[in-house]
Amino acid sequence: MxxxxxxxxxxxxxxxxxxxxxxxxxxxxxxxxxxxxxxxxxxxxxxxxxxxxxxxHPAVVAALKKQAEKIIHVSNFFCLEEQILLAEKLTALSGLERVFFANSGAEANEAAIKLARKYGQTRLGGKYEIITAYHSFHGRTMGALAATGQPKYQEAFRPLPAGFRYAHFNDLASWEAAITPQTCAVLIELVQGEGGVVPIDPDFFHGLAALCRRHGLLLMVDEVQTGLGRTGKVFAWEHLGIKPDIMTLAKALGGGLPLGAMLAKEEVAAVFEPGDHSTTVGGGGMAFAAALAILQIMVEEDLxxxxxxxxxxxxxxxxxxxxxxxxxxxxxxxxxxxxxxxxxxxxxxxxxxxxxxxxxxxxxxxxxxxxxxxxxxxxxxxxxxxxxxxxxxxxxx
Ligand SMILES: Cc1ncc(COP(=O)(O)O)c(C=O)c1O
Structure with missing residues (x-):
């Protein structure tokens, strides 16, 4: 070569x-x-x-050219039309009512972790622990890294944020054993991508969802790699028939523009108040325009x-x-x-x-x-x- x-x-x-x-x-x-x-x-x-x-893709290129000449960024004290249109599309596709836009998958997961913590603090009497899977991958920022159940990514960067416990993928007893009086949520991929492309066992996932209901835990699904058509459904959880409380997206959403999203059910999203979480750019006009074009192609061509x-x-x-x-x-x-x-x-x-x-x-x-x-x-x-x-x-x- x-x-x-x-x-x-x-x-x-x-x-x-x-x-x-x-x-x-x-x-x-x-x-x-x-x-x-x-x-x-x-x-x-x-x-x-x-x-x-x-x-x-020509439609994405055209959308980007148009957007570049129209508007790229305003502070998050304001909104862009494209941001609202994209949030409307994602909420309609998922049935989750609220969206927060970030710049990457890791940041979308950081937002999910913070939302779960605030929910635990305000609705679950101060619970804060999150259980994630061994061999999972949730990103490289410190919170997402702590959530990533792979010591090889973590060792050089300790101490990591506390409050994470790990359980074995597809082994319900291990998740049950990881629950403590402090547990507020679980975070899981439905196909472990970086962990080797390992799909979730539907019976395990149904059991995990039941466990979450029984213990009042939030069910958070990381669809950064699986989301938006990749697995044969718009969202991988559609294969399993259970809508999570919180879902994160990135990768295919921006198609190479820096964009992540954290979606949540209304009653969960409701715990975020002004000032709780933010980011200066959070995708921005170019990324929103690309995402709108990508979603349109995805739906029209049934990708x-x-x-x-x-x-x-x-x-x-x-x-x-x-x-x-x-x-x-x-x-x-x-x-x-x-x-x-x-x-x-x-x-x-x-x-x-x-x-x-x-x-x-x-x-x-x-x-x-x-x-x-x-x-x-x-x-x-x-x-x-x-x-x-x-x-x-x-x-x-
Ligand atoms: C499931 C999952 N979550 C989170 C991430 C992190 O996303 P990003 O690299 O956009 O921060 C990845 C990246 O590979 C991923 O596969």
């Missing part, structure tokens, strides 16, 4: 806080990306589940339905590969958020795909994650699958 001088320049000036691959991109369209050497790639990761409608349909086809295809490629130990995920659990290390397969022009991600040492745009062209999907199959066959030799 030809390495561009841009890679060396990046290595000189950017902090080494993430493990970057030696590719610098110049532009993209739909599921295709082009590096600075003009090489084409198929993007089966979508900027980590961000580009539900693909790169630089959740497309994710369900293509996801089922992909799963069946991968399962059919297992005969000739026994290195694929398991195929899991919902909709177009899928993982292949391998009997071999995932990194070399990911690198070999990259060399052949396909972007996938080694989400764990032995699992590959796939999250292509929900509107990906079927021919592109086939082309990408051929690259992946060849890379797996070569790696298994």
């Amino acid at each position: 030809a390495i561009s001088p841009w890679v060396e320049r990046a290595n000189r000036v950017l902090m080494k806080n993430v493990g970057r691959l030696p590719v610098v991109f110049s532009h993209g369209t739909g599921a295709k990306l082009y590096d600075v050497n003009g090489r084409e790639y198929l993007d089966f990761l979508s900027g980590i589940a961000v580009h539900a409608v693909g790169h630089s 959740p339905g497309r994710a369900a349909h293509l996801g089922a086809e992909l799963k069946a295809e991968f399962q059919s590969w297992q005969q000739e490629l026994p290195v694929i130990k398991e195929v899991r995920g919902w909709g177009l958020l899928l993982a292949l659990e391998l009997a071999i290390p995932a990194q070399p397969v990911m690198r070999s795909c990259l060399e052949q022009g396909l972007i996938v991600n080694a989400v764990s040492p032995t699992a590959l994650r796939l999250a292509p745009p929900l509107n990906i062209d079927e021919d592109e999907l086939k082309r990408g699958l051929a690259i992946l199959k060849q890379a797996l066959a070569t790696a298994a030799e």
Whole structure:
């Protein structure tokens, strides 16, 4: 693979806080990306589940151009029309009555944590503890990091905010045991994305919701990675038939513009009073305009339905590969958020795909994650699958 001088320049000036691959991109369209050497790639990761409608969708670009010339930011002493329109759309889609806009998934979760704490303080006699899952991922800010049940992300940054307890995903007894007289809420992903694309067991989730009702705990769902069509429904909780008290969104909502949202039921949101929580930009006009365009495409083109349909086809295809490629130990995920659990290390397969022009991600040492745009062209999907199959066959030799 030809390495561009841009890679060396990046290595000189950017902090080494993430493990970057030696590719610098110049532009993209739909599921295709082009590096600075003009090489084409198929993007089966979508900027980590961000580009539900693909790169630089013409409707999103047009909305951004229009918004840039119209208005970008006012202080949060005021509102923008686009902010109100977006809040109306999200509340109508979810049935949750109130929205707070943030700049990222981590910030949306920080807002959820604060809302749960205030609810605990004012409605539950001072309760403050939140239970989250081992192997969860809720973001890198200190509160969200404390909520993230993975010591590898936490160790270097202790002490973390107190008041978090952890329980095992899909193991109800463990959540029951984690409840104390101080517990006010649980926070959970419905498919653990960064934890390896591990879907929730519906019976476990129903049991958890019943546990929350019995103990008067808030049920908070982190849909930052799963939300807005990715799993085959607009929100992953629709698969399970239980509406959470609080839900967080980001990633696909802004489609690459910095935007997160925390939604809550009216009676829960009611505990926030002026001055309790805020952020200067909180998405802003450009992000709201992008989100409105993305939601319109999502609804008009039934992208959740497309994710369900293509996801089922992909799963069946991968399962059919297992005969000739026994290195694929398991195929899991919902909709177009899928993982292949391998009997071999995932990194070399990911690198070999990259060399052949396909972007996938080694989400764990032995699992590959796939999250292509929900509107990906079927021919592109086939082309990408051929690259992946060849890379797996070569790696298994
Ligand atoms: C489920 C989940 N929650 C929160 C986050 C954090 O979002 P952000 O990176 O936008 O802060 C992520 C990011 O991967 C995520 O997958």
